[in-house]
Protein backbone atom coordinates (compact mmCIF):
# COMPACT_ATOMS: atom_id res chain seq x y z
CA UNK A 1 0.00 0.00 0.00
CA UNK A 2 1.11 3.50 -0.73
CA UNK A 3 0.71 6.57 1.42
CA UNK A 4 -0.56 9.50 -0.51
CA UNK A 5 -1.49 12.95 0.68
CA UNK A 6 -5.03 12.41 -0.34
CA UNK A 7 -7.73 14.18 1.49
CA UNK A 8 -7.93 17.41 3.20
CA UNK A 9 -7.36 18.37 6.72
CA UNK A 10 -10.32 20.72 6.90
CA UNK A 11 -8.84 22.79 9.62
CA UNK A 12 -5.90 23.61 7.44
CA UNK A 13 -3.65 22.67 10.32
CA UNK A 14 -4.48 19.08 11.02
CA UNK A 15 -2.10 16.87 9.10
CA UNK A 16 -3.73 14.33 6.94
CA UNK A 17 -2.55 11.69 4.63
CA UNK A 18 -4.89 8.91 3.92
CA UNK A 19 -4.14 5.45 2.75
CA UNK A 20 -6.06 5.09 -0.42
CA UNK A 21 -6.17 1.38 -0.74
CA UNK A 22 -7.80 1.04 -4.11
CA UNK A 23 -6.10 3.92 -5.78
CA UNK A 24 -2.91 3.09 -3.92
CA UNK A 25 -3.04 -0.50 -5.05
CA UNK A 26 -3.28 0.61 -8.64
CA UNK A 27 -0.46 3.04 -8.11
CA UNK A 28 1.72 0.30 -6.70
CA UNK A 29 1.23 -1.74 -9.82
CA UNK A 30 2.15 1.41 -11.70
CA UNK A 31 5.40 1.81 -9.82
CA UNK A 32 6.51 -1.71 -10.59
CA UNK A 33 5.65 -1.16 -14.18
CA UNK A 34 7.53 2.13 -14.28
CA UNK A 35 10.51 0.54 -12.58
CA UNK A 36 10.81 -1.98 -15.39
CA UNK A 37 10.50 0.68 -17.99
CA UNK A 38 13.04 2.99 -16.48
CA UNK A 39 16.18 1.65 -18.16
CA UNK A 40 14.46 1.35 -21.51
CA UNK A 41 13.16 4.87 -21.37
CA UNK A 42 16.30 6.52 -20.10
CA UNK A 43 17.41 7.50 -23.58
CA UNK A 44 13.98 8.75 -24.47
CA UNK A 45 13.95 10.76 -21.26
CA UNK A 46 17.21 12.45 -22.22
CA UNK A 47 15.81 13.37 -25.61
CA UNK A 48 12.66 14.68 -23.98
CA UNK A 49 14.78 16.73 -21.63
CA UNK A 50 16.69 18.29 -24.51
CA UNK A 51 13.44 19.09 -26.25
CA UNK A 52 11.97 20.56 -23.07
CA UNK A 53 15.04 22.78 -22.69
CA UNK A 54 14.67 24.04 -26.22
CA UNK A 55 10.99 24.69 -25.71
CA UNK A 56 11.31 26.67 -22.50
CA UNK A 57 14.10 28.78 -23.94
CA UNK A 58 11.84 30.02 -26.75
CA UNK A 59 10.36 33.47 -26.25
CA UNK A 60 6.90 33.27 -24.71
CA UNK A 61 5.07 34.31 -27.83
CA UNK A 62 6.73 31.74 -30.07
CA UNK A 63 6.19 29.10 -27.49
CA UNK A 64 2.51 29.90 -27.27
CA UNK A 65 1.92 29.82 -30.97
CA UNK A 66 3.82 26.57 -31.35
CA UNK A 67 1.64 24.95 -28.75
CA UNK A 68 -1.50 26.41 -30.20
CA UNK A 69 -0.58 25.04 -33.58
CA UNK A 70 -0.22 21.56 -32.17
CA UNK A 71 -3.51 21.84 -30.40
CA UNK A 72 -5.29 23.12 -33.47
CA UNK A 73 -4.06 20.05 -35.31
CA UNK A 74 -5.45 17.77 -32.66
CA UNK A 75 -8.78 19.50 -32.17
CA UNK A 76 -11.31 19.41 -34.94
CA UNK A 77 -12.09 22.61 -36.80
CA UNK A 78 -14.76 24.41 -34.80
CA UNK A 79 -18.26 24.04 -36.27
CA UNK A 80 -20.70 26.89 -35.70
CA UNK A 81 -21.85 26.74 -32.11
CA UNK A 82 -25.17 27.32 -30.39
CA UNK A 83 -25.54 29.61 -27.43
CA UNK A 84 -25.29 27.68 -24.19
CA UNK A 85 -28.45 26.17 -22.78
CA UNK A 86 -28.29 23.74 -19.82
CA UNK A 87 -30.70 21.16 -21.19
CA UNK A 88 -29.56 21.33 -24.79
CA UNK A 89 -25.79 21.36 -24.30
CA UNK A 90 -23.62 18.57 -22.98
CA UNK A 91 -20.63 19.78 -21.02
CA UNK A 92 -19.12 16.33 -21.43
CA UNK A 93 -18.50 16.48 -25.16
CA UNK A 94 -15.67 18.89 -25.73
CA UNK A 95 -11.95 19.50 -25.90
CA UNK A 96 -9.26 21.55 -24.20
CA UNK A 97 -7.54 24.27 -26.23
CA UNK A 98 -4.48 26.25 -25.25
CA UNK A 99 -4.69 30.03 -25.17
CA UNK A 100 -1.66 31.81 -23.80
CA UNK A 101 -3.41 35.16 -24.23
CA UNK A 102 -6.12 34.08 -21.79
CA UNK A 103 -6.53 36.58 -18.97
CA UNK A 104 -6.46 34.98 -15.56
CA UNK A 105 -9.04 36.46 -13.21
CA UNK A 106 -6.77 35.72 -10.25
CA UNK A 107 -3.57 33.94 -9.29
CA UNK A 108 -2.52 32.28 -6.07
CA UNK A 109 -0.53 35.44 -5.36
CA UNK A 110 -3.42 37.87 -5.87
CA UNK A 111 -6.12 35.88 -4.11
CA UNK A 112 -5.35 35.69 -0.40
CA UNK A 113 -7.59 32.75 0.46
CA UNK A 114 -6.08 29.83 -1.40
CA UNK A 115 -4.88 27.06 0.89
CA UNK A 116 -1.32 25.88 0.64
CA UNK A 117 -2.60 22.51 -0.45
CA UNK A 118 -3.71 24.02 -3.77
CA UNK A 119 -1.44 27.04 -4.37
CA UNK A 120 0.95 25.40 -6.81
CA UNK A 121 2.68 28.50 -8.16
CA UNK A 122 3.28 29.89 -4.70
CA UNK A 123 4.62 26.50 -3.72
CA UNK A 124 7.18 26.64 -6.49
CA UNK A 125 5.67 24.81 -9.42
CA UNK A 126 8.06 25.75 -12.25
CA UNK A 127 5.72 25.46 -15.27
CA UNK A 128 2.57 27.48 -15.88
CA UNK A 129 1.14 26.30 -19.20
CA UNK A 130 -1.52 24.33 -17.31
CA UNK A 131 -3.18 27.65 -16.43
CA UNK A 132 -3.98 28.56 -20.02
CA UNK A 133 -6.26 25.82 -21.27
CA UNK A 134 -9.97 26.39 -21.93
CA UNK A 135 -12.65 23.74 -22.12
CA UNK A 136 -14.66 24.13 -25.32
CA UNK A 137 -17.88 22.27 -26.01
CA UNK A 138 -18.32 20.55 -29.36
CA UNK A 139 -21.73 22.01 -30.13
CA UNK A 140 -22.28 24.94 -27.81
CA UNK A 141 -20.28 27.91 -26.70
CA UNK A 142 -19.57 27.86 -23.00
CA UNK A 143 -19.81 31.44 -21.73
CA UNK A 144 -16.84 33.00 -20.00
CA UNK A 145 -17.10 33.58 -16.29
CA UNK A 146 -18.15 37.18 -15.67
CA UNK A 147 -17.47 38.02 -12.01
CA UNK A 148 -19.66 41.12 -11.90
CA UNK A 149 -22.59 39.32 -13.39
CA UNK A 150 -22.09 36.43 -11.00
CA UNK A 151 -22.08 38.79 -8.03
CA UNK A 152 -25.18 40.59 -9.29
CA UNK A 153 -26.98 37.24 -9.54
CA UNK A 154 -25.80 36.26 -6.07
CA UNK A 155 -27.17 39.43 -4.52
CA UNK A 156 -29.02 38.59 -1.30
CA UNK A 157 -28.25 34.90 -1.72
CA UNK A 158 -26.47 32.14 0.12
CA UNK A 159 -24.50 29.75 -2.09
CA UNK A 160 -23.34 26.69 -0.19
CA UNK A 161 -20.88 24.02 -1.31
CA UNK A 162 -21.07 20.75 0.64
CA UNK A 163 -18.56 17.95 0.29
CA UNK A 164 -14.86 17.09 0.41
CA UNK A 165 -11.55 18.83 -0.23
CA UNK A 166 -12.02 18.69 -4.00
CA UNK A 167 -15.15 20.76 -3.61
CA UNK A 168 -13.32 22.98 -1.16
CA UNK A 169 -10.97 23.72 -4.06
CA UNK A 170 -13.97 24.66 -6.18
CA UNK A 171 -15.29 26.89 -3.41
CA UNK A 172 -11.92 28.66 -3.16
CA UNK A 173 -11.88 29.05 -6.92
CA UNK A 174 -15.32 30.68 -6.96
CA UNK A 175 -14.42 33.00 -4.09
CA UNK A 176 -11.26 34.05 -5.90
CA UNK A 177 -13.06 34.46 -9.24
CA UNK A 178 -15.38 37.09 -7.76
CA UNK A 179 -13.08 38.49 -5.07
CA UNK A 180 -11.28 41.04 -7.23
CA UNK A 181 -14.64 42.71 -7.95
CA UNK A 182 -15.62 42.98 -4.32
CA UNK A 183 -14.45 46.18 -2.59
CA UNK A 184 -11.58 45.47 -0.26
CA UNK A 185 -13.43 46.80 2.76
CA UNK A 186 -16.63 44.92 2.00
CA UNK A 187 -15.41 41.36 2.02
CA UNK A 188 -14.76 38.95 4.81
CA UNK A 189 -13.78 35.35 5.34
CA UNK A 190 -14.49 33.18 8.33
CA UNK A 191 -13.15 29.68 8.49
CA UNK A 192 -13.79 26.86 10.91
CA UNK A 193 -13.47 23.11 10.81
CA UNK A 194 -16.93 22.60 9.37
CA UNK A 195 -18.30 25.84 7.94
CA UNK A 196 -16.35 28.40 5.93
CA UNK A 197 -18.07 31.61 4.95
CA UNK A 198 -16.98 34.24 2.44
CA UNK A 199 -19.15 37.37 2.57
CA UNK A 200 -19.46 40.08 -0.05
CA UNK A 201 -21.22 42.63 2.15
CA UNK A 202 -22.13 45.07 -0.60
CA UNK A 203 -24.03 42.30 -2.34
CA UNK A 204 -25.38 40.78 0.87
CA UNK A 205 -24.12 37.53 -0.55
CA UNK A 206 -22.25 34.61 0.96
CA UNK A 207 -20.31 31.82 -0.70
CA UNK A 208 -19.87 29.02 1.81
CA UNK A 209 -18.29 25.63 2.18
CA UNK A 210 -19.44 22.94 4.58
CA UNK A 211 -17.20 19.94 5.21
CA UNK A 212 -19.02 16.60 4.84
CA UNK A 213 -16.87 14.31 2.71
CA UNK A 214 -19.39 11.45 2.74
CA UNK A 215 -22.43 13.76 2.96
CA UNK A 216 -23.80 11.25 5.46
CA UNK A 217 -22.37 11.08 8.98
CA UNK A 218 -19.20 9.23 9.91
CA UNK A 219 -16.96 8.97 12.93
CA UNK A 220 -14.22 10.74 10.99
CA UNK A 221 -16.03 13.92 9.97
CA UNK A 222 -14.61 16.01 12.80
CA UNK A 223 -11.59 14.04 13.89
CA UNK A 224 -10.40 12.80 10.58
CA UNK A 225 -9.25 9.19 10.61
CA UNK A 226 -6.38 8.52 8.31
CA UNK A 227 -6.76 4.84 7.63
CA UNK A 228 -9.98 3.34 6.37
CA UNK A 229 -9.79 0.78 9.19
CA UNK A 230 -10.99 2.92 12.04
CA UNK A 231 -13.55 4.72 9.96
CA UNK A 232 -17.22 3.89 10.41
CA UNK A 233 -20.03 5.45 8.41
CA UNK A 234 -23.64 5.96 9.33
CA UNK A 235 -25.04 5.58 5.85
CA UNK A 236 -28.59 6.22 7.05
CA UNK A 237 -27.83 9.32 9.15
CA UNK A 238 -27.41 12.82 7.76
CA UNK A 239 -29.33 15.24 9.98
CA UNK A 240 -26.34 16.43 12.00
CA UNK A 241 -24.81 17.85 8.81
CA UNK A 242 -27.94 18.59 6.83
CA UNK A 243 -29.58 20.89 9.33
CA UNK A 244 -26.79 23.35 8.48
CA UNK A 245 -27.75 23.34 4.81
CA UNK A 246 -31.25 24.70 5.25
CA UNK A 247 -31.95 28.16 3.94
CA UNK A 248 -29.34 28.06 1.18
CA UNK A 249 -30.46 29.44 -2.17
CA UNK A 250 -28.00 27.38 -4.14
CA UNK A 251 -26.55 24.05 -3.00
CA UNK A 252 -23.61 22.35 -4.69
CA UNK A 253 -22.64 18.85 -3.52
CA UNK A 254 -19.89 16.37 -4.25
CA UNK A 255 -18.86 13.03 -2.77
CA UNK A 256 -16.76 10.30 -4.27
CA UNK A 257 -13.10 10.05 -3.44
CA UNK A 258 -13.50 9.26 0.26
CA UNK A 259 -15.67 6.27 -0.62
CA UNK A 260 -12.70 4.95 -2.56
CA UNK A 261 -10.29 4.86 0.36
CA UNK A 262 -10.86 1.21 1.08
CA UNK A 263 -12.39 -1.59 -0.90
CA UNK A 264 -14.90 -2.14 1.90
CA UNK A 265 -16.76 0.45 3.91
CA UNK A 266 -17.71 -0.12 7.52
CA UNK A 267 -21.16 1.08 8.37
CA UNK A 268 -23.57 1.03 11.27
CA UNK A 269 -27.29 1.57 11.22
CA UNK A 270 -29.30 3.89 13.38
CA UNK A 271 -27.33 3.72 16.60
CA UNK A 272 -24.06 5.50 17.08
CA UNK A 273 -22.28 2.52 18.51
CA UNK A 274 -19.32 2.10 16.15
CA UNK A 275 -18.57 -1.46 17.20
CA UNK A 276 -21.44 -3.35 15.66
CA UNK A 277 -20.57 -2.43 12.11
CA UNK A 278 -21.21 -4.20 8.86
CA UNK A 279 -18.75 -4.16 5.94
CA UNK A 280 -20.10 -3.28 2.52
CA UNK A 281 -18.60 -2.90 -0.92
CA UNK A 282 -17.84 0.74 -1.57
CA UNK A 283 -20.42 1.10 -4.31
CA UNK A 284 -23.13 -0.54 -2.19
CA UNK A 285 -22.39 1.78 0.72
CA UNK A 286 -22.24 4.72 -1.69
CA UNK A 287 -25.69 3.90 -3.03
CA UNK A 288 -27.14 3.72 0.49
CA UNK A 289 -25.46 6.94 1.57
CA UNK A 290 -26.48 8.80 -1.55
CA UNK A 291 -30.08 7.60 -1.12
CA UNK A 292 -30.09 8.96 2.41
CA UNK A 293 -28.89 12.26 0.99
CA UNK A 294 -31.49 12.19 -1.82
CA UNK A 295 -34.30 11.50 0.64
CA UNK A 296 -33.23 14.40 2.79
CA UNK A 297 -33.09 16.74 -0.21
CA UNK A 298 -36.49 15.58 -1.43
CA UNK A 299 -38.05 16.05 1.99
CA UNK A 300 -36.41 19.31 3.02
CA UNK A 301 -35.65 21.40 -0.02
CA UNK A 302 -38.23 23.60 -1.70
CA UNK A 303 -37.37 23.35 -5.39
CA UNK A 304 -38.97 26.74 -5.99
CA UNK A 305 -36.55 28.39 -3.61
CA UNK A 306 -33.34 26.39 -3.90
CA UNK A 307 -31.33 25.15 -6.84
CA UNK A 308 -29.40 21.95 -6.25
CA UNK A 309 -26.31 20.72 -8.12
CA UNK A 310 -24.16 17.63 -7.80
CA UNK A 311 -20.63 17.50 -9.17
CA UNK A 312 -19.75 14.20 -10.82
CA UNK A 313 -16.46 12.37 -10.28
CA UNK A 314 -13.25 14.37 -10.33
CA UNK A 315 -10.75 12.01 -11.90
CA UNK A 316 -7.54 10.92 -10.20
CA UNK A 317 -4.37 10.26 -12.21
CA UNK A 318 -2.34 7.64 -10.39
CA UNK A 319 -1.24 5.49 -13.33
CA UNK A 320 0.85 7.27 -15.92
CA UNK A 321 0.71 4.21 -18.17
CA UNK A 322 -3.01 4.90 -18.62
CA UNK A 323 -2.20 7.83 -20.88
CA UNK A 324 1.32 6.82 -21.90
CA UNK A 325 2.91 9.33 -19.57
CA UNK A 326 6.10 11.24 -20.17
CA UNK A 327 9.37 9.43 -19.90
CA UNK A 328 10.23 9.18 -16.23
CA UNK A 329 6.70 10.21 -15.37
CA UNK A 330 5.35 8.88 -12.11
CA UNK A 331 1.61 9.21 -11.56
CA UNK A 332 0.85 12.77 -12.74
CA UNK A 333 4.28 14.01 -11.70
CA UNK A 334 6.11 16.04 -14.36
CA UNK A 335 3.10 16.21 -16.70
CA UNK A 336 2.82 19.63 -18.31
CA UNK A 337 0.24 19.02 -21.02
CA UNK A 338 -3.27 17.56 -20.98
CA UNK A 339 -4.06 14.36 -22.79
CA UNK A 340 -5.85 15.86 -25.77
CA UNK A 341 -7.01 12.57 -27.30
CA UNK A 342 -10.76 12.87 -27.80
CA UNK A 343 -12.78 11.01 -25.18
CA UNK A 344 -9.70 9.85 -23.28
CA UNK A 345 -10.69 7.77 -20.24
CA UNK A 346 -8.19 6.25 -17.83
CA UNK A 347 -8.64 4.28 -14.64
CA UNK A 348 -9.19 7.16 -12.23
CA UNK A 349 -12.99 7.30 -12.35
CA UNK A 350 -14.94 4.29 -11.19
CA UNK A 351 -17.70 3.57 -13.68
CA UNK A 352 -19.80 1.69 -11.17
CA UNK A 353 -19.74 4.62 -8.74
CA UNK A 354 -20.70 6.87 -11.64
CA UNK A 355 -23.68 4.64 -12.42
CA UNK A 356 -24.82 4.81 -8.81
CA UNK A 357 -24.61 8.60 -8.95
CA UNK A 358 -26.62 8.82 -12.17
CA UNK A 359 -29.15 6.28 -10.92
CA UNK A 360 -29.87 7.81 -7.50
CA UNK A 361 -30.06 11.35 -8.88
CA UNK A 362 -32.23 10.19 -11.76
CA UNK A 363 -34.79 8.76 -9.32
CA UNK A 364 -35.32 12.01 -7.47
CA UNK A 365 -38.78 13.20 -8.36
CA UNK A 366 -39.65 16.13 -6.18
CA UNK A 367 -36.44 18.13 -6.28
CA UNK A 368 -34.61 18.20 -9.59
CA UNK A 369 -30.85 17.97 -9.04
CA UNK A 370 -28.56 18.97 -11.88
CA UNK A 371 -25.62 16.64 -12.24
CA UNK A 372 -22.73 18.70 -13.56
CA UNK A 373 -20.79 16.05 -15.41
CA UNK A 374 -17.21 17.24 -15.15
CA UNK A 375 -15.62 13.82 -15.29
CA UNK A 376 -14.64 13.78 -18.94
CA UNK A 377 -13.01 17.19 -18.80
CA UNK A 378 -11.00 16.20 -15.73
CA UNK A 379 -9.90 12.94 -17.39
CA UNK A 380 -7.74 14.92 -19.81
CA UNK A 381 -5.99 17.05 -17.21
CA UNK A 382 -3.06 14.93 -16.09
CA UNK A 383 -1.06 18.19 -16.02
CA UNK A 384 -3.16 20.17 -13.57
CA UNK A 385 -2.93 18.29 -10.27
CA UNK A 386 -0.99 19.69 -7.34
CA UNK A 387 1.49 16.83 -7.70
CA UNK A 388 4.50 17.59 -5.45
CA UNK A 389 3.74 21.31 -5.21
CA UNK A 390 1.59 20.87 -2.16
CA UNK A 391 1.84 20.21 1.54
CA UNK A 392 1.78 17.21 3.81
CA UNK A 393 1.20 17.33 7.53
CA UNK A 394 0.78 21.10 7.37
CA UNK A 395 4.23 21.67 5.81
CA UNK A 396 5.30 22.22 2.24
CA UNK A 397 6.82 19.09 0.78
CA UNK A 398 10.57 19.04 1.30
CA UNK A 399 13.02 18.63 -1.57
CA UNK A 400 13.55 15.05 -0.51
CA UNK A 401 9.81 14.39 -0.63
CA UNK A 402 9.55 16.09 -4.01
CA UNK A 403 12.27 13.82 -5.31
CA UNK A 404 10.07 10.86 -4.42
CA UNK A 405 6.88 11.34 -6.41
CA UNK A 406 5.98 7.65 -6.12
CA UNK A 407 5.19 8.35 -2.51
CA UNK A 408 4.36 12.04 -2.45
CA UNK A 409 2.79 13.22 -5.70
CA UNK A 410 -0.84 14.12 -5.03
CA UNK A 411 -2.70 13.40 -8.25
CA UNK A 412 -6.15 13.81 -6.74
CA UNK A 413 -6.29 17.52 -5.90
CA UNK A 414 -6.04 20.34 -8.43
CA UNK A 415 -4.00 23.51 -8.52
CA UNK A 416 -6.02 26.67 -7.91
CA UNK A 417 -6.33 28.53 -10.19
CA UNK A 418 -6.82 25.68 -12.63
CA UNK A 419 -9.39 23.02 -13.41
CA UNK A 420 -11.86 24.04 -10.64
CA UNK A 421 -12.26 27.38 -12.45
CA UNK A 422 -13.75 25.45 -15.34
CA UNK A 423 -16.16 23.68 -12.98
CA UNK A 424 -17.28 27.12 -11.83
CA UNK A 425 -17.55 28.31 -15.41
CA UNK A 426 -19.97 25.42 -15.95
CA UNK A 427 -21.85 26.18 -12.73
CA UNK A 428 -22.04 29.81 -13.84
CA UNK A 429 -23.48 28.77 -17.19
CA UNK A 430 -26.20 26.79 -15.40
CA UNK A 431 -27.02 29.44 -12.84
CA UNK A 432 -26.46 32.90 -14.09
CA UNK A 433 -27.26 33.25 -17.76
Ligand SMILES: *[C@@H]1O[C@H](CO)[C@@H](O)[C@H](O)[C@H]1NC(C)=O
Nearest residue numbers: 155156157158203204205206
Ligand atom coordinates in the same frame (compact mmCIF):
# COMPACT_ATOMS: atom_id res chain seq x y z
C1 LIG B 1 -29.63 39.76 2.98
O1 LIG B 1 -29.94 38.45 2.51
C2 LIG B 1 -30.69 37.69 3.41
C3 LIG B 1 -30.87 36.31 2.80
O2 LIG B 1 -29.63 35.72 2.54
C4 LIG B 1 -32.02 38.34 3.70
O3 LIG B 1 -32.71 37.59 4.67
C5 LIG B 1 -31.78 39.75 4.20
O4 LIG B 1 -33.03 40.43 4.35
C6 LIG B 1 -30.90 40.53 3.24
N1 LIG B 1 -30.57 41.84 3.79
C7 LIG B 1 -30.61 42.93 3.07
C8 LIG B 1 -30.23 44.19 3.78
O5 LIG B 1 -30.94 42.94 1.90
Ligand SMILES: *[C@@H]1O[C@H](CO)[C@@H](O)[C@H](O)[C@H]1NC(C)=O
Nearest residue numbers: 300301302303304305366367
Ligand atom coordinates in the same frame (compact mmCIF):
# COMPACT_ATOMS: atom_id res chain seq x y z
C1 LIG C 1 -43.63 25.63 -6.58
O1 LIG C 1 -44.29 26.50 -7.48
C2 LIG C 1 -45.36 25.92 -8.19
C3 LIG C 1 -45.90 26.89 -9.21
O2 LIG C 1 -45.82 28.21 -8.73
C4 LIG C 1 -46.44 25.45 -7.20
O3 LIG C 1 -47.49 24.83 -7.88
C5 LIG C 1 -45.81 24.46 -6.21
O4 LIG C 1 -46.74 24.11 -5.23
C6 LIG C 1 -44.58 25.06 -5.54
N1 LIG C 1 -43.94 24.03 -4.77
C7 LIG C 1 -43.58 24.20 -3.53
C8 LIG C 1 -42.95 23.04 -2.85
O5 LIG C 1 -43.76 25.25 -2.91
Ligand SMILES: *[C@@H]1O[C@H](CO)[C@@H](O)[C@H](O)[C@H]1NC(C)=O
Nearest residue numbers: 045049052327328329330334
Ligand atom coordinates in the same frame (compact mmCIF):
# COMPACT_ATOMS: atom_id res chain seq x y z
C1 LIG D 1 10.90 15.85 -14.49
O1 LIG D 1 11.22 16.86 -15.41
C2 LIG D 1 12.40 17.53 -15.12
C3 LIG D 1 12.54 18.67 -16.12
O2 LIG D 1 11.94 18.38 -17.32
C4 LIG D 1 13.57 16.57 -15.17
O3 LIG D 1 14.76 17.25 -14.81
C5 LIG D 1 13.33 15.43 -14.20
O4 LIG D 1 14.34 14.46 -14.36
C6 LIG D 1 12.00 14.80 -14.47
N1 LIG D 1 11.73 13.83 -13.42
C7 LIG D 1 11.62 12.56 -13.68
C8 LIG D 1 11.34 11.67 -12.52
O5 LIG D 1 11.71 12.12 -14.80
Ligand SMILES: *[C@@H]1O[C@H](CO)[C@@H](O)[C@H](O)[C@H]1NC(C)=O
Nearest residue numbers: 092312354357358373375376
Ligand atom coordinates in the same frame (compact mmCIF):
# COMPACT_ATOMS: atom_id res chain seq x y z
C1 LIG E 1 -20.79 11.60 -17.31
O1 LIG E 1 -20.10 11.62 -18.51
C2 LIG E 1 -19.36 10.44 -18.79
C3 LIG E 1 -18.49 10.70 -19.98
O2 LIG E 1 -19.20 11.25 -21.03
C4 LIG E 1 -20.34 9.30 -18.95
O3 LIG E 1 -19.65 8.11 -19.25
C5 LIG E 1 -21.11 9.15 -17.67
O4 LIG E 1 -22.09 8.14 -17.79
C6 LIG E 1 -21.80 10.43 -17.27
N1 LIG E 1 -22.31 10.26 -15.93
C7 LIG E 1 -23.59 10.33 -15.61
C8 LIG E 1 -23.95 10.06 -14.20
O5 LIG E 1 -24.44 10.61 -16.42
